Amino acid sequence: MLPQEWIEHRRAEDREQVGWIRPDGEDWVAVSLLGHELTGPVDWLAAEEALDGATLAWFAEVWMLERPGREPLRVRLVEVTPDGVVVQTDDFGAIDVPVERFTLPWPAPEELRPRRAGDPDGRTFPASGRHG
Structure with missing residues (x-):
């Protein structure tokens, strides 16, 4: 509150x-x-x-959601209010890509952070991930 x-x-x-x-x-x-x-x-x-x-450009930027024992997940901010923070998996601008939404508490937890060098870029998969 x-x-x-x-x-x-x-x-x-x-x-x-x-x-x-x-x-x-x-x-x-x-x-x-x-x-x-x-x-x-x-x-x-x-x-x-x-x-x-x-800036409100945060809504256009890629964020990372840290998950215990897993690679960070690329997400985008969907809604930010004192009632909570909603993020969804990065859809890379496509309207037909399935996304997963996560509701986080407000203030936003440390697990939600800006993207850093070395984070997954969405074009390559980590060695432990799937290969195309």
């Missing part, structure tokens, strides 16, 4: 929500849509700038 004292922040140019600003004593902390702190305690303007620099 979203704490009552958090203040929704929207970008000025398009009014899209990009996160929240929460009080921290005399200062403020910028919190992303994923529920992660983007700053430590800063002044209000610095918190706004951090959130305005955060």
Whole structure:
């Protein structure tokens, strides 16, 4: 549940929500849509700038879902709200590819992370995976 004292922040140019600003004593902390702190305690303007620099492009990016004892799974963000984070397996832009959806808690857990060098690219399979 979203704490009552958090203040929704929207970008000025398009009014899209990009996160929240929460009080921290005399200062403020910028919190992303994923529920992660983007700053430590800063002044209000610095918190706004951090959130305005955060982007909704996350929805277009590939993320990785870590799974115990298995290769990380390529996923895309589908929905992010304080009620939960929904991701689905990467469909590579095809509308007819079957996908699997996963509902994660909010704030997003550490198992959901941005793609890093060395992660599966979707074009090659790991040695333990299937071969075409």
